[in-house]
Amino acid sequence: MNPDRLVIALANRKGGTGKTTTAVNLSAEWGNQGYRTLLIDLDTQGHAAIGVGCRETRQLSGAVHQLYQNPELSLMEIVQPTVLENVWLAPADTDFQQQELNVHRLRSAIEKIDPDEQFQRIVIDTPPTLDGLLISGLVAAQGVVVPFVPHHLAEVGTRQLAKLFYQVSSRHNPDLKLLGLLPIMYDRHIKLHQRVVSGIEKQFGKDRMLRGIRNNIKVAEAFEKGLPICTYAPRSAGNMDYHLMALELESFLVLDRG
Numbered sequence: 001m002n003p004d005r006l007v008i009a010l011a012n013r014k015g016g017t018g019k020t021t022t023a024v025n026l027s028a029e030w031g032n033q034g035y036r037t038l039l040i041d042l043d044t045q046g047h048a049a050i051g052v053g054c055r056e057t058r059q060l061s062g063a064v065h066q067l068y069q070n071p072e073l074s075l076m077e078i079v080q081p082t083v084l085e086n087v088w089l090a091p092a093d094t095d096f097q098q099q100e101l102n103v104h105r106l107r108s109a110i111e112k113i114d115p116d117e118q119f120q121r122i123v124i125d126t127p128p129t130l131d132g133l134l135i136s137g138l139v140a141a142q143g144v145v146v147p148f149v150p151h152h153l154a155e156v157g158t159r160q161l162a163k164l165f166y167q168v169s170s171r172h173n174p175d176l177k178l179l180g181l182l183p184i185m186y187d188r189h190i191k192l193h194q195r196v197v198s199g200i201e202k203q204f205g206k207d208r209m210l211r212g213i214r215n216n217i218k219v220a221e222a223f224e225k226g227l228p229i230c231t232y233a234p235r236s237a238g239n240m241d242y243h244l245m246a247l248e249l250e251s252f253l254v255l256d257r258g
């Protein structure tokens with residue numbers, strides 16, 4: 001992985017697994033650590049903008065999906081500041097509908113960012129649908145984090161994502177790494193959660209499993225208010241979990257580099 005510019009995608013073929021929530025809170029953690037961070041919203045639902053307080057302004061300066069329609073457009077032309085320190089947003093175009101797209105376009109747009117404007121951390125929020133946008137996010141990324149809710153269908157969802165992951169890494173992006181699996185709304189005392197997490201560990205390896213994020217209403221409230229959990233409820237369980245998750249992810253990154 002490139003230590004000067006780390007690109008991570010949050011992905012899961014299943015909807016509602018905490019991809020966007022994690023993208024926002026991980027961006028906030030990295031921003032707080034002093035990294036110049038870019039949050040790219042590839043999901044045409046456009047929810048990431050809400051989470052970083054850009055509800056009103058999100059499409060004024062253009063959207064990341066226009067990159068696929070206009071080969072001349074540069075990523076920096078559509079990047080806008082957010083309420084988070086050191087965090088910028090490349091917002092989604094909620095009207096975007098394109099069947100066929102160049103899945104290498106986002107990667108080349110990231111590679112073309114001027115060194116003076118460079119981001120040290122890039123977080124890509126991807127859609128749950130299997131389409132060119134999700135593939136394009138995986139082509140652009142160096143590492144993938146898979147948030148999942150430890151319920152019955154989680155194993156199916158992660159298996160589907162793993163299949164796509166291997167297709168993308170063999171066809172387009174041989175350096176792509178499955179960085180971590182992140183249980184969301186996780187209670188380690190619930191038997192169903194234990195069973196699902198250990199099933200997924202068997203599939204991908206125990207060393208890929210992050211400690212997880214508890215079910216905490218403050219996390220959902222923070223998102224609605226357009227703030228990261230570290231600002232909205234710094235003493236909450238949700239903030240503690242996201243803070244520890246960012247530190248744990250850092251240790252996974254060190255292992256992958258080593």
Ligand SMILES: Nc1ncnc2c1ncn2[C@@H]1O[C@H](COP(=O)(O)OP(=O)(O)OP(=O)(O)O)[C@@H](O)[C@H]1O
Nearest residue numbers: 015016017018019020021128185214215216219220
């Ligand atoms: N730790 C948590 N505790 C409580 N609620 C949470 C937690 N994490 C996420 N949520 C809530 O779960 C819902 C789904 O989260 P989110 O939108 O991040 O999922 P997603 O994977 O991005 O969904 P989609 O597939 O539609 O893009 C949201 O309402 C969010 O506020």
Ligand SMILES: [Mg+2]
Nearest residue numbers: 019020043047
């Ligand atoms: Mg989402």
